[in-house]
Amino acid sequence: MESKAFKMKLLPGFEKEYKKRHDAIWPELSRLLAEKGIYDYSIFLDEETLTLFAVQKIKADAEVDKLFDEPVLRKWWDYMADIMETNPDNSPVERPLKMLFHMD
Template identity: 55%
Template sequence: MQQVVFKMKLKPGFEEEYQKRHQAIWPELAQALKSAGISDYAIFQDPETSTLFAVQKRSGTSCQELGKTEIVQKWWAFMADIMETHSDKTPVTVPLQKVFYLA
């Protein structure tokens, strides 16, 4: 199992809407993530910068494969109005490097 950490960025003023949408995550999207081997997925928000920090454990399907699914593409399109995205609606993500770990 691999731990993956990355950051994303909200458009200013959409912090509450982002939380609202994730509180009502589509069951078929949650199932697709689980079926692809993603678990322990958490997203943290820095309210001062609108930066999102995501942490997930991953085994199985790569995110590139998961991103080809209809449900994930539909979710990205749904979120594109409140997040920084590329022209194809994929969220702009920046991988983060682990610099410290205390077991």
């Protein structure tokens, strides 16, 4: 098992919309993430800076690198592109976070 943490940036005024869209996450996207080895995924919001902090737990035999070519993931990126910082392909701008402490 591996943990991956990263941050993204929400555009101003879209806090409620971001939550609404994730509360109704597409079942096919959830299924795809699980199939590729992501079994625990949380996103937190710093309301002062609109920074999104994501943490994923990933199985040892995961195929996360294969996610980026999946049409449903690309469709989700397109769906979310109007409310967050994105790259030219509409993928969210992600900045990796380094783990400094973990307690079991």
